[in-house]
Amino acid sequence: MHSSVGAWERRKESTMSRCSHFELRTETEHSTILTPTSERHDTSTPFELGSGDPTYKQAQHYRSLVASREGTPVQKGWATRDTTPINRPTVQQKTTDSSPHRTALRTAIMKRSLVGLLAIGGCSVKHVTGFSSESNSNRREAIGKIGRLSTGIIPLVARSPPATANSQDVTPLSTKWTSVDGLNSLESEKFVSFDKNSYQAMVNDQSRTPLFEKAITNRLKSAEPDSQVVLDLGTGPFALFAVMAAEAGAKHVYAIEASADAAASARDVIRKKKLEDKVTILEGFSTDVTLPEKADFAVxxxxxxxxxxESAVATILDASRRLVKDPADPRSWIPSRVQTLGAPASYTLHNLFRPPAFDWDKLDGQPVRFNCRDEGLQLLSDPAVVEDVSFADIARAGAGGTRQITFTVDPGRVEENVEKFGNEFAKNGQQRLASEVGRLKVETANSVSGIAMWPRLILDDDIEINSRRYPDGGQQKSHWQTVLPILSPEPVPVKGGDRIVVNFDFDIPKEVTRPASYKISGQVVST
Structure with missing residues (x-):
């Protein structure tokens, strides 16, 4: 939740972005993309695309980018928190179009044929090239012209397998994006925003909500009864943590919420629970709110x-200056520290869909966002700390800046990932095509697509929240997502022992009116 962005007003289309089903839709004779349906459940037989959830989001966002190029309104992407149902996303056949390439697609889907889909992919499964009205030759020429990164050029060759990494090869990597790119946002693209379903996913996250409740309760029990003033930054439509604090014995809770609708919903919750004398809902940005008294601690x-x-740095910096009694004490904050962990990762669909049929440059730096349980993404090394922000030290140390980390590809992980990716590709019904699955799983496991990142929250000395398993970064259930900025138009081949040298340049503003910007660059050094 967000003190500056607690809004759950989002475009109707963003609700569809969390649906678990989508259909294939033909845009032109040479362009087939994936587009959402309104159902979350379907009784028809699905064609499951391994880690299909990111594919759906990619395709939906690509559709938006193409719409913007063609002068039609852009409908933006996916949520920063995960609201995906437990069932895996699927591709559904929901069209009566009988064109020849559609018939081929339908046949591939109904026969659950990955190879069939790939075979026609080069001419018709162009999720987005951005040049759907041009001829194939012009389209390929245009794609070739834009296959450039700031640190080098990587050739775009349709469905060609990655080359073997040779001794002393150095392959450049680069991407950049802002905190609101590809996400629904509030206040003229300045803040990430949520819908009510996203808030509900946060409430239901059993790896998150009970631990916050425990930390709040412990903090209140450590003080004299009915003595603690609590600040809830970004209370959301359910005033969840404000209610917890009030019911656990807080003297008073000031709960701040920027969205008028979410604040109204929070007031209804407080009224129904008869906590009006204990909880005050304050509508507006936390940076614009003045409290009648400073808080003993903030959630x-x-x-x-x-x-x-989500603008945590700017929000906490302002609260440190004006709203909290002793901001230099780590016990004044829940959480007291937040981190972003990261590691190089391999990604099934980056290997499966290749230029020119699928042009990853169209993301323009915007990351792919995964359910943290998605087996279609696997790490190539142990994670490292990419961001480390202590709320008690934020006035002195701030956040952001540059950091260089060298990751070494773990041959043991690569070997394990071969089997995991084999299971992912086999889920597409390719038992009779073992050789194709065998090639794909090895190529994918021996490639890097980007740097996967996810959050870690230290609530106090004894309680922490990990959105992925700690410390190895394994999959587990969480409403947070794993973020993967794609660093190259095609996967870069790697092998055990290779070094991936990564420069993180994060500009984290001290003003809530400016979104954070992120840049990752580096190189793969083959040994």
């Missing part, structure tokens, strides 16, 4: 899937 669950992407 601030304003942590994004990249920890700083």
């Amino acid at each position: 601030a669950e304003i942590v994004g899937s990249v920890a700083t992407e």
